[in-house]
Every structure is written in C-alpha cells, then in structure tokens.
Amino acid sequence: MVHGQLLKTEVDFHNAILFGIAVSLTRDGQHLGSGHIISQSKYVVKMIDGIYFKDTCDFTVCSAVIRNRNT
Helix, strand or coil: CCCCCECCCHHHHHHHHHCCCEEEEEECCEEEEEEEEEEECCCEEEECCEEEECCCCEEEEEECCCCCCCC
C-alpha cells in the first residue's frame, strides 16, 4: 500500500487492518478524521471513533508505515 491509495476492495481493507495502516476518512470531500481500521464488513468500516458506511465515505492510506503490534 502506498500513501494516497484509495481503499476500494475487501482485500485493501483487510490489508489495512492486518498491517496497521493509518487511513484518512473523508465524506463528500470533507475530512472526518484519521486512524486505524478495527474491523470491516461488506458495507461498514469500524474505526476507534465510529462506524462508517463504505458507500458514503472514502478511505485513503495516509501512512504506509507498519505499526508494531507488540507495543
């Protein structure tokens, strides 16, 4: 995954969770926040601060640095 990449597929979202990739969340061009995805389903993405619908929001890679899961 690279900086600025738009998450589109189930695999994109799964990889963001698996590798701890930080994502930026926007809706209608308005920035709503950034963070890590906790879980995802066919229609929704759960982040620390809320649950967002995939069809109304854009999720973009804002950091391709892999988070250390041991800390």
